[in-house]
Amino acid sequence: MSVIDLRSDTVTQPCAGMLAAMARAETGDDVYGEDPTVNRLQAQLAERLGFEAGLFVPSGTMSNLLGLMAHCDRGDEYIVGQQAHTYKYEGGGAAVLGSIQPQPLEFEADGSLDLARVAAAIKPNDFHFARTRLLALENTTQGKVLPQAYLARARQFTREHGLALHLDGARLFNASVRLGVDARQVTQHFDSVSVCLSKGLGAPVGSVLLGERGFIGKATRLRKMLGGGMRQAGVLAAAGLYALEHQVERLALDHDNAQRLAGGLAELGYEVEPVQTNMVYVQLGEHAEPFKAHAAQRGVRLSAASRLRLVTHLDVSTAQVDHVVQVFASFARH
Numbered sequence: 648m649s650v651i652d653l654r655s656d657t658v659t660q661p662c663a664g665m666l667a668a669m670a671r672a673e674t675g676d677d678v679y680g681e682d683p684t685v686n687r688l689q690a691q692l693a694e695r696l697g698f699e700a701g702l703f704v705p706s707g708t709m710s711n712l713l714g715l716m717a718h719c720d721r722g723d724e725y726i727v728g729q730q731a732h733t734y735k736y737e738g739g740g741a742a743v744l745g746s747i748q749p750q751p752l753e754f755e756a757d758g759s760l761d762l763a764r765v766a767a768a769i770k771p772n773d774f775h776f777a778r779t780r781l782l783a784l785e786n787t788t789q790g791k792v793l794p795q796a797y798l799a800r801a802r803q804f805t806r807e808h809g810l811a812l813h814l815d816g817a818r819l820f821n822a823s824v825r826l827g828v829d830a831r832q833v834t835q836h837f838d839s840v841s842v843c844l845s846k847g848l849g850a851p852v853g854s855v856l857l858g859e860r861g862f863i864g865k866a867t868r869l870r871k872m873l874g875g876g877m878r879q880a881g882v883l884a885a886a887g888l889y890a891l892e893h894q895v896e897r898l899a900l901d902h903d904n905a906q907r908l909a910g911g912l913a914e915l916g917y918e919v920e921p922v923q924t925n926m927v928y929v930q931l932g933e934h935a936e937p938f939k940a941h942a943a944q945r946g947v948r949l950s951a952a953s954r955l956r957l958v959t960h961l962d963v964s965t966a967q968v969d970h971v972v973q974v975f976a977s978f979a980r981h
């Protein structure tokens with residue numbers, strides 16, 4: 648029985664075309680800046696997203712950390728969502744490794760941070776306080792796309808307050824595909840962006856940090872310090888280039904599959920949150936553990952959570968989505 652894994656879009660396997668591109672990749676020592684495939688990936692994505700430069704790194708966690716550390720010095724502060732990956736799911740790296748103080752705020756229902764509340768959290772210029780330097784947003788966040796008008800306001804706001812604006816764009820292309828705009832329309836509002844190649848884009852490894860040349864120079868030094876300098880990394884960058892060429896537009900299929908799954912579950916009477924991209928959230932309450940076991944016996948791999956997240960990706964077909972709906976249908980809730 649082939650397993651349908653809905654825990655995350657990080658579980659995808661590299662396809663034959665991607666593996667062939669990796670096998671063909673020209674490589675060099677990237678710590679010397681001599682890997683032509685890494686250089687091509689960095690330049691191509693920078694051009695595509697409207698930045699001067701890019702930096703290939705092993706993970707989104709490192710990419711975000713380098714972004715925060717390149718923007719902020721010791722004793723500086725960044726404002727971030729309470730549930731944001733950069734704050735909650737990265738081991739406290741900004742504080743541990745950067746001596747950067749986080750100021751988390753609750754997300755609004757749409758995944759934005761209320762700019763009036765951000766303004767109230769900015770510390771006055773007084774030696775009692777950390778220096779507020781940066782606002783970090785996430786797009787998509789829990790599958791939600793931040794409104795473009797909000798990003799324009801956040802840009803204006805951070806300019807007025809002298810803050811830098813960073814985007815955790817782990818799923819940037821899910822946002823741009825859903826909006827039907829060029830990804831550059833999203834990234835134009837930011838000083839720096841982190842993009843994951845290993846989520847819905849389906850590469851096995853890698854993220855890219857983008858920004859101005861001087862900023863990327865600083866991040867390159869920090870990458871070395873953190874042990875993220877890789878050598879013949881072109882084999883990995885080739886997977887990223889393949890993903891950017893072949894696996895961006897197809898994200899729309901994942902979004903359609905997520906809609907189909909949500910529709911099927913709603914018809915069965917489940918409480919499902921509105922779907923925008925590739926994530927479906929359904930309330931299971933106390934049924935989470937028994938349902939996880941029920942699903943596992945039927946070839947569906949899930950996390951166990953009362954608010955269950957189901958993630959569609961390139962290794963989940965429409966037929967498999969229909970199977971998942973059947974698995975829910977066959978589960979007795981009493």
Ligand SMILES: *Cc1c(COP(=O)(O)O)cnc(C)c1O
Nearest residue numbers: 706707708709732785815817843
């Ligand atoms: C996955 C993810 C990251 C980076 O995660 P890595 O596993 O370190 O690559 C960052 N932000 C968000 C929102 C993510 O989902």
